[in-house]
Amino acid sequence: MSIEGSTRDLTFSQAINNALRLEMRRDPTVIVMGEDVAGAAGRAHLGLSDAWGGPLRATRGLIREFGPQRVIDTPISEMGFVGAAVGAAMTGLRPVVEIMFADLIGCCYDQIINQAAKMHYMMGGQVDLPLVIRTAYGMHGFKRSYGGGAAAQHSQTLYAVLAHVPGLKVVVPTTAYNAKGLTIAAIRDNGPVVVMEHKFLGSAAKGPVPEGEYTVPIGKAEVVRRGSDVTLCGIGRMTHVCLEAAETLAGRGMSAEVVDVLTLAPLDEATILESVSHTHCLVVVDEDTPTASMARDIAARVADKGFDSLDAPIKTVTAPEAPVPFAAVLEARYAPRAADVVAAVEGLFNSMD
Amino acid sequence: MTTSLPTLPDRDLLLWMYERMGLIREFEERLKTLVERGVPVGPVHFYTGQEAVAVGVCAALRQTDWIASTHRGHGHCIAKGVDVRAMMAELYGKVTGTNRGKGGSMHITDVRVGMLGVNPIVGMGTPHAVGAALSARVRGTDEVAVAFFGEGATSMGVVHEAMNMAAVWSLPVIFVCENNGYAQTTPVEYAVAADRISDRAAAYRMPGVTVDGQDVIAVWEAAGEAVRRGRAGGGPSLVECLTYRYYGHHQGDETHRYRTADEERTARERDCLRRFREVLFAQGIAGAEVEGIDTRNRERLDEAITFAERSPVPGPEELLADVYVENES
Numbered sequence: 001m002s003i004e005g006s007t008r009d010l011t012f013s014q015a016i017n018n019a020l021r022l023e024m025r026r027d028p029t030v031i032v033m034g035e036d037v038a039g040a041a042g043r044a045h046l047g048l049s050d051a052w053g054g055p056l057r058a059t060r061g062l063i064r065e066f067g068p069q070r071v072i073d074t075p076i077s078e079m080g081f082v083g084a085a086v087g088a089a090m091t092g093l094r095p096v097v098e099i100m101f102a103d104l105i106g107c108c109y110d111q112i113i114n115q116a117a118k119m120h121y122m123m124g125g126q127v128d129l130p131l132v133i134r135t136a137y138g139m140h141g142f143k144r145s146y147g148g149g150a151a152a153q154h155s156q157t158l159y160a161v162l163a164h165v166p167g168l169k170v171v172v173p174t175t176a177y178n179a180k181g182l183t184i185a186a187i188r189d190n191g192p193v194v195v196m197e198h199k200f201l202g203s204a205a206k207g208p209v210p211e212g213e214y215t216v217p218i219g220k221a222e223v224v225r226r227g228s229d230v231t232l233c234g235i236g237r238m239t240h241v242c243l244e245a246a247e248t249l250a251g252r253g254m255s256a257e258v259v260d261v262l263t264l265a266p267l268d269e270a271t272i273l274e275s276v277s278h279t280h281c282l283v284v285v286d287e288d289t290p291t292a293s294m295a296r297d298i299a300a301r302v303a304d305k306g307f308d309s310l311d312a313p314i315k316t317v318t319a320p321e322a323p324v325p326f327a328a329v330l331e332a333r334y335a336p337r338a339a340d341v342v343a344a345v346e347g348l349f350n351s352m353d
Numbered sequence: 354m355t356t357s358l359p360t361l362p363d364r365d366l367l368l369w370m371y372e373r374m375g376l377i378r379e380f381e382e383r384l385k386t387l388v389e390r391g392v393p394v395g396p397v398h399f400y401t402g403q404e405a406v407a408v409g410v411c412a413a414l415r416q417t418d419w420i421a422s423t424h425r426g427h428g429h430c431i432a433k434g435v436d437v438r439a440m441m442a443e444l445y446g447k448v449t450g451t452n453r454g455k456g457g458s459m460h461i462t463d464v465r466v467g468m469l470g471v472n473p474i475v476g477m478g479t480p481h482a483v484g485a486a487l488s489a490r491v492r493g494t495d496e497v498a499v500a501f502f503g504e505g506a507t508s509m510g511v512v513h514e515a516m517n518m519a520a521v522w523s524l525p526v527i528f529v530c531e532n533n534g535y536a537q538t539t540p541v542e543y544a545v546a547a548d549r550i551s552d553r554a555a556a557y558r559m560p561g562v563t564v565d566g567q568d569v570i571a572v573w574e575a576a577g578e579a580v581r582r583g584r585a586g587g588g589p590s591l592v593e594c595l596t597y598r599y600y601g602h603h604q605g606d607e608t609h610r611y612r613t614a615d616e617e618r619t620a621r622e623r624d625c626l627r628r629f630r631e632v633l634f635a636q637g638i639a640g641a642e643v644e645g646i647d648t649r650n651r652e653r654l655d656e657a658i659t660f661a662e663r664s665p666v667p668g669p670e671e672l673l674a675d676v677y678v679e680n681e682s
Contacts, residue, residue: 070491072522075518079511080480080511080514081518082480083480083484083515084484084518085484087481088484088485088491091484092488093491120676121455124462124675126463126464169677189680191678191680
């Protein structure tokens with residue numbers, strides 16, 4: 001990916017904030033709603049507003065430009081406000097709704113999977129549903145600052161249970177650049193799109209971002225490092241783990257290609273299969289738990305459609321089959337690390353000797 | 354008859370109400386016959402007995418207003434103006450159906466007439482009405498939105514979330530509770546810890562009234578007041594309509610297992626359609642033309658069934674069509 005034109009360095013969250021701001025300027029039907037997306041709601045008469053700005057601060061400052069009519073703090077009512085966003089999307093708005101943490105989709109799962117995802121299909125295509133659901137997922141873990149140690153109900157990566165449902169698009173940006181481009185693409189999409197924002201990447205992923213509008217296509221994976229011996233397929237923060245592992249492997253004489261999946265549904269099988277067709281080996285790295293996961297879904301698809309390319313069994317490196325633990329020493333062992341990926345690749349090559 | 358006559362709507366609207374109530378009745382009775390003949394129309398929840406609610410409420414609306422419906426939604430559809438031919442074709446799973454045969458009874462939708470969908474996940478349509486009202490405000494229109502729901506749905510958290518949000522944001526939403534006494538087989542007095550559903554309104558700082566849901570004029574009056582208040586910026590309202598469904602929760606449900614024959618007979622003695630017809634006659638508002646309306650409704654169902662029978666089924670390409678919304682490139 002080459003970035004052209006005027007850029008500046010932004011964090012992942014700042015890039016999303018920029019995307020929201022540009023789209024709200026461009027299209028008056030775009031609204032933002034969720035818990036504390038501004039903060040201090042109704043206290044403007046006391047000179048108070050914008051007290052929060054969402055868990056990753058991605059919506060901070062928007063209320064000052066667009067006002068409370070379009071930047072709407074909601075009561076703690078995930079089922080209610082996601083449902084309201086569905087109704088608004090059916091009747092002419094393009095709502096961007098924030099579910100503070102991905103773990104909270106349990107509180108609004110019906111509105112996402114039974115309502116938003118299925119409406120266009122089960123209503124015979126008569127209604128568009130231009131709805132964006134943004135949500136923060138994953139764990140800090142390795143860096144015990146805010147958000148680290150959030151344990152089992154505030155650290156999950158629940159994208160597989162969303163990607164499973166036909167009709168929903170699910171994107172997982174990994175850099176400031178693609179966070180902005182995918183967010184704009186999601187807002188302009190006429191159907192429901194879930195944007196999964198990793199809590200750690202929110203502030204840690206920083207990079208050059210063009211000033212103007214641009215989109216990163218939904219449904220396209222990206223080869224972020226070329227290699228010839230093995231394909232490492234990463235999702236979200238795990239793409240960075242794959243890149244770190246690829247660097248270590250290079251030092252040991254192994255050339256790893258890294259594919260950043262970026263969109264979980266609809267999955268870009270072609271890019272993954274194309275990579276495997278010249279590396280002949282695949283390791284999928286996923287911060288999610290393994291059963292019925294994206295990691296195993298990708299593995300199954302490549303086994304089905306790319307079997308002839310493979311020289312070795314597909315490996316997955318995932319979180320263990322357990323909830324996220326609190327204690328730092330346990331949490332640190334939970335998500336895959338670069339060393340785990342390197343070990344998986346070395347194990348793969350050893351098995352082929 | 355306790356209808357408050359001084360506020361009767363004009364004659365055209367009265368006749369429209371009669372025609373719509375009759376059309377709903379005819380649709381459901383004919384559908385029941387089809388079900389009994391074994392025509393595969395999928396699961397259906399008959400609206401028979403409750404016609405005054407849908408029609409009384411929708412008589413107070415404009416076509417540009419919105420309604421969100423329940424699993425028992427045929428009446429709401431017809432009252433809001435959905436074409437009965439397309440509805441019947443949908444039940445037959447035909448490509449000419451409202452939803453191209455991909456929704457069935459439990460998902461009939463026609464956004465062109467403001468009908469946001471029959472919705473069989475109890476209570477889940479209520480926040481859609483809140484969203485439609487929010488949308489109306491952001492878009493700068495004076496449209497209002499109605500959330501229909503049953504008394505059973507008031508046990509769902511989402512209904513309370515929807516009411517709270519509508520009140521917090523002072524949105525033009527009319528919450529219409531159709532209290533027909535039963536959530537499937539569970540009686541309201543068992544499952545709802547309130548004497549009246551309308552008592553719930555006080556908790557959300559909104560006006561709440563209970564009306565005779567078998568009296569279309571009473572429903573129209575209460576809904577009209579709520580609509581006027583909403584349109585004028587006065588926020589949401591709750592209108593509870595006491596009504597009764599004549600048949601089971603869905604086809605095949607045997608009502609004698611949870612209601613007495615006495616109760617059913619008493620309820621039918623207050624039949625909304627017959628009472629309304631009597632008012633029209635007694636007040637000299639309509640005479641022989643009522644027969645013509647009835648005849649026309651029967652013909653419309655004849656046409657609808659023929660249309661549904663003769664329509665093509667969806668082609669195999671429909672299986673994968675419209676999973677995702679098409680974007681202009």
